[in-house]
Amino acid sequence: MAKDKLKTVYVCTQCGETSPRWLGRCPSCGAWNTMVEDVVAEPAKTSAKAAGQSRTPGQTSLKPLKLNLVSTTEEKSRIVTGIGELDRVLGGGIVLGSVTLIGGEPGIGKSTILLQLCGEVSRSLDVLYVTGEESVRQIKLRAVRLNVPQENISLVAESDVDEICGLIEATKPGLVVIDSIQTMRCADIASSSGTVSQVKESTARFLNVAKTYEIPTFIVGHVNKDGAIAGPKVMEHIVDTVLYFEGDKTLPYRVLRAVKNRYGSTNEIGMFDMTGRGLEQIENPSQVMLEGRPLGISGTCVACVMEGTRPVLSELQALVTKTSFPSPRRTASGFDYNRMYLLLAVLEKRTGHFFGNQDVYLNVVGGLRLEDTACDLPACLAMASSLLDLPIPEKTLAIGEVGLGGEIRSVPHLETRLREAQRVGFDTAIVPKHNLRLIDPGQYPGLRLVGVAYLRQAVNAIKLKD
Incomplete structure (x- = not known):
């Protein structure tokens, strides 16, 4: 890292295109006002010959599996959360190894519904809740207010992605919640938390751990002034499910809507009522x-x-x-x-x-x-x-x-x-x-x-x- 030189680039949040200077319109995707400043490390230059010698021809650790040998009859391929409206939006429950990104306006109820989700899942599985915005004491106070079961929920206040991934690999919980991705930081990337490079790399590392150990992961994402999840669009492409929490903060009703779901329909919605005891399901929305x-x-x-x-x-x-x-x-x-x-x-x-x-x-x-x-x-x-x-x-x-x-x-x-x-x-x-x-x-x-x-x-x- 000491040999790498830092440089400032401008990255399009829609397609990831980079430019050495700011542009009003992205030359790749044509989006306006999407170029944001980022600081990246420029790796030391190596010769083409040295780069080619880093890999031995014909040697790999990969072992492909025949498609007809892949089993789809696992006894438990989904985790039923017990929150019917959430299960409806997810397509019947949480798929093992899936990564779900949930976004919404500040104060809309993202952390509330995820803590309630942890409480329901913790009845049968161990849960790890990672917070980068609040202290563990604040999470404890919210859990008490929501009357959430606490025996099988582990809390950690950390923003270092590598430390969190190591903890997940060591403990192998049944569910992981990251709140929020904009506060996470990879130590080997020189830019600050919330930048395009940090958000993209952090999401990719959490995705790799989730797929390797089949641990379902929920990631909270902040939204920008246009209502879209802040950060590069590629973050939404690599995750399995993208959920949006909608509703007027002055009104008690909340709508959970899926805009992407690899394991279910994107037409379903879940309706909740925000109360002093948390989010309660609305089973008869017409009434x-x-x-x-x-x-x-x-x-x-x-x-x-x-x-x-x-x-x-x-x-x-x-x-x-x-x-x-x-x-x-x-x-x-x-x-x-x-x-x-x-x-x-x-x-x-x-x-x-x-x-x-x-x-x-x-x-x-x-x-x-x-x-x-x-x-x-x-x-x-x-x-x-x-x-x-x-x-x-x-x-x-x-x-x-x-x-x-x-x-x-x-x-x-x-x-x-x-x-x-x-x-x-x-x-x-x-x-x-x-x-x-x-x-x-x-x-x-x-x-x-x-x-x-x-x-x-x-x-x-x-x-x-x-």
Whole structure:
């Protein structure tokens, strides 16, 4: 290391491209403002002949294994955590040897859910919790508050990656938690903790130990101002699973979502309620999302979205009011902003309702973000209801995608959505007419199905009083 010279380079956090000077745009991947400063050690130069002599031809310690000899019938290939919502997102439990990266805003609950996870897993396995941000006393106080079993959980406050890897290899715990990767540091790398080179190398070394000894590892990652996990993008590529903890810190509800999962689906979500005793599972999210709904008020409509295999009922609220500015204001929370503009244009063109002199505010209650196209129709009905000051019946929901021609297009999993609406207690569902031809309305007693082919028909349907 003494012969190595230090030099400053700029590294792209998206693709890892390096440059001797700062660039506004990465020349490799084209991303803007992703070049960050890093200090690396430049190895001493060696001749090509000397480099070639470092390896003896034909000699290796690698022993390849025939694919047909690889066993997939282990008695226990997954660890069931006991936290049902987390198991759902992970695809049924923690895979042995997997490395999971979990990110989220500060204070969202990353350390809380991982400590609760350690408590559940420690009932049958030894757990090692490595903290680089807090002292062991702080972890102890949190564990007492959360009422976490403590007998089989070992704590260590350390940031040296090689020391931690040596401890893992010596003790071979059943689960390892690293909190957080931005505080870890490799002693043989000259840059400070949290830099691109440190984060990338630290993650690679933890990954190597996890795969070698089949020890599942959870790594906490900080996020930047854009909401993405801070550090190089290659860190997300080499791990097996990437989880994001979402939700408004001012609201109690939290959503755990997988954006990458080599061992399961990325469409599933887990829902939690942040309480004084930690994160509690929400097993009936539809009921929770609809609590406290205003009755007899215009501008509100219920939608049913599919989060993986789970249907979730959510309330959309719209407020349309006359503007006092030359250009009307448009705001969307939890709903795609550009999609709202598109739906407003379809409403004006196909139904004759004028929004040009109206401010429009669209909100999804509960802090959820709806990306399912089946939410188009309830969003349109909520905005039309607010404009006309006409309340939608409280036990009516809408399901459907809206096209540019004003047509209501079919949506997948309509049967699952209708069963969820029926279970919660709704009596009327406005659905695409094309979908209605493929299902038997008799299977949903007590639920009246109204098939609509065009947006104008749907708006007229909410004008009918029961």
